[in-house]
Every structure is written in C-alpha cells, then in structure tokens.
Amino acid sequence: MQLFSTFETTELLEMAISTIEKQGIPKESIFAVPLDNRKEGRKIFDTLHLSDGTSLIDIGMGLATALSVIGASIGFKLSWGPIYWGLIGAFVGFMIGFAIRLFIELVVKKNKRVFKGKISEIILIVECEESQAGLIEDILWSHLALGVAKVK
Known part of the structure; x- marks a missing residue:
C-alpha cells in the first residue's frame, strides 16, 4: 500500500520521516519529492479560459x-x-x-x-503493509500534513 502526503518545508517533515522509520519502515520505502516554484509572475489580464477571480472593472x-x-x-x-x-x-x-x-x-x-518567495510543498510517498497504513496515516496527520491519500 502507498500513502501520499503533502507537507510544507519544515522540520515537521523530517520528524515525520524519522518517526516512520522508527516504526519499521525502511528508508527505501520512503520517497520525498520537492515541488518547484513558479518562475514567471502571474498575469494581470485574464483570458477566456483562465481567471484568477480578480476583477479590474x-x-x-x-x-x-x-x-x-x-x-x-x-x-x-x-x-x-x-x-x-x-x-x-x-x-x-x-x-x-x-x-x-x-x-x-x-x-x-x-x-x-509573485510566487518566487513562497516555499514549495513536498510530496511524501510511503510504501508500507496494509496493516501499518493506519499507524503511518496517524503519524503523517500528527506532524501536520496538508493532505494524505491511500492507494492500494
């Protein structure tokens, strides 16, 4: 079973990873992927297919x-x-x-x-047994994960 979760870049992520490792999950089963920041700024004028909700009129x-x-x-x-x-x-x-x-x-x-100054999120993927999924999910939530999903 795989658990996907997103975190902000904080020390809580590293604490969650170390807690998961203490529960018997090997390092090879834990994968963290940082998301890239947006390079260009947002556009002022909206297009027909994309609107940011800000009205200029x-x-x-x-x-x-x-x-x-x-x-x-x-x-x-x-x-x-x-x-x-x-x-x-x-x-x-x-x-x-x-x-x-x-x-x-x-x-x-x-x-x-401007998105350049914002801290990107990190996607954490944990591969574990189905019996450990509830415990790992509780660990992720207790370390302030932004979201958690399970995939069998």
Whole structure:
C-alpha cells in the first residue's frame, strides 16, 4: 500500500520521516519529492479560459454609474445636454476606476502575485503493509500534513 502526503518545508517533515522509520519502515520505502516554484509572475489580464477571480472593472463600473448620474444631472444646464454629459461622465468614471484598480493590482498587491518567495510543498510517498497504513496515516496527520491519500 502507498500513502501520499503533502507537507510544507519544515522540520515537521523530517520528524515525520524519522518517526516512520522508527516504526519499521525502511528508508527505501520512503520517497520525498520537492515541488518547484513558479518562475514567471502571474498575469494581470485574464483570458477566456483562465481567471484568477480578480476583477479590474468593478471600481470602474461603480464610478461610471456615479459620474454618469452626476454628468446627466449637470448636463441639463450645459450646452450638449444630459445624454452626452452622462456618457462622458460614464466614460471618465470607468477610466478613473480602471486606473485605480490597475494601480492597486500592479503596485499594492505586487507581492501577492509573485510566487518566487513562497516555499514549495513536498510530496511524501510511503510504501508500507496494509496493516501499518493506519499507524503511518496517524503519524503523517500528527506532524501536520496538508493532505494524505491511500492507494492500494
């Protein structure tokens, strides 16, 4: 039986491995694979098939609505009329909101988008007898494994 588990790179992983070895599992039956970090940064603009859940137009739409109402109200007194000034207000509001959101994503949240500083996880594979699987699983969970799976 094989047990797969994921760990963060900490001393708890090494403690789990040594505890498993003390239970009679040989070193040849324990395999640890570190995952590589992502090299390139995340993209700001989403594609049709991939979205990170961050919207760049949410502030722009709110400001477009607010400034179009203000522009239409003031437009009754201006020469072009309320419709043109409402559209101008909507366009200006959208562009201001989009610029604010783009600034927030590029400057303020820059560190969230970069994966280089994050510690990669490690996949630990333990080959054992079916009778030892419950004990090994308890050891992995007690040493703060992020996830554990069993395969017969």
